Amino acid sequence: MSPEDLLSPREIEIASAYAQGDTYQAIAARLGIAPSTVRTHLATIYRKLEVSSKLDLHARLGGALPDADMQTDHAAIISELALNLEEALRREATLAEVLRIISRSKGDIDAVMSAILGFALDLCEAEFGILFDYHCDGHFAASHTRGIPKPFRDWLETQGSFAASPRTGLGRLAAHHSVVNIYDVRAEEIFQTDDPLRHATAILGGARSFVAIPMMSGDRLAGAFTIYRQSVRLFGEQAIALAQIFADQCVIALDNARMFSALRDRAPQT
Structure with missing residues (x-):
């Protein structure tokens, strides 16, 4: 039978x-669904078409016949393993690309942070996602955002x-310098109060699940790397580990930008 x-x-x-190279995030944004829903659809698609890679999928959509050796009762397992492998390869390629961007940034911190947030969301x-700077007086400020709903972005810009x-996620992160992983921002008691940050996060941003990673520069808290899901789905260990890597890369990028700026300031003027 044909794919149709x-x-x-x-x-x-x-x-x-997906066969043409779009990411889960790009497909989800275009169709108005969650990235996890895209992944669920792909697992079903791989099983139905009896394919085990993106190349097989592309060929099958182009009219190729399914692999005769792929037994139907094993199709679900094979499709899941295939997607896991593709995702692992994509993670490796993405992390390598982030390091390349940082090394070639020449102090262009805005472009670097936007790229890192984009890769993290995907x-x-x-x-x-939001990158918050942390100031010595205990205040936060949103310095970079990606994909954020406009009402929430406007609110953050107004707050400065x-x-x-x-009791907020950022407050707990500042107190303990540890990861804060919230299953549902509306389910916590603080949502029933008049806390402005929690209200803006849940209502203006439409956030439900949230994870905040402390950005440490030595022993000093430099900021918070935060990503948000607009459906209730807890961030698992793998997602948190990836977010931690991206947070660390943000710190490297900031340190590189400071060093580049210092070298530029010391360079003789012509």
């Missing part, structure tokens, strides 16, 4: 986009530098 006979119109759309299957109350 086996797949729904939505599955055909997702399969075609690999961690999140809708938007603000103090996060102890």
Whole structure:
């Protein structure tokens, strides 16, 4: 049977986009669904079409026949393993690309942070992300954002530098310098109070699940690397480990930018 006979119109759309190189994040944004939903669809697509790689998928959509050796009762396992392998390869390629961007940035910190946040959202299957600077007076300020809903972005710009109350995710991160992983921002008691940050996060940003990673420069808290899902789905260990890597790379990028700026300032003027 042809792919058109086996797949729904939505599955055909997702399969075609993925085979042509689109990421989970790009497909999700275009279709108005969560990245995790894209992944679930792809597992079903791989099983239905009896393919075990993106190349096989591309060929199958182009009219190739399924692999005769792929037994139907093993198709679900094979499709899951295939997607896991592709995701692992994509993670490795992405992390290498981030290091390349940092090494060639020449102090262009805005471009670097935007790229890092974009990669993090894609690999961690999140809708938007914010990089917060932490100031010595205990205040936070959103310095870089990616994918954030406009009402929430406008609110952060209006606030500028603000103090996060102890019960918020940022407040807990500042107190303990540890990862804060919240299953549902609306389920915590603080949501029932008038806390402005939690209200803005949940209502203006539409966030549900949230993870914040401390950005440490030595023993000093430099900021918070935060990513948000607009559906209730806890960030697992793998996603947190990836977010930690991206947070560390942000610190490296900031240190590089400072060094580049210092060298530029010391260079003789011509």
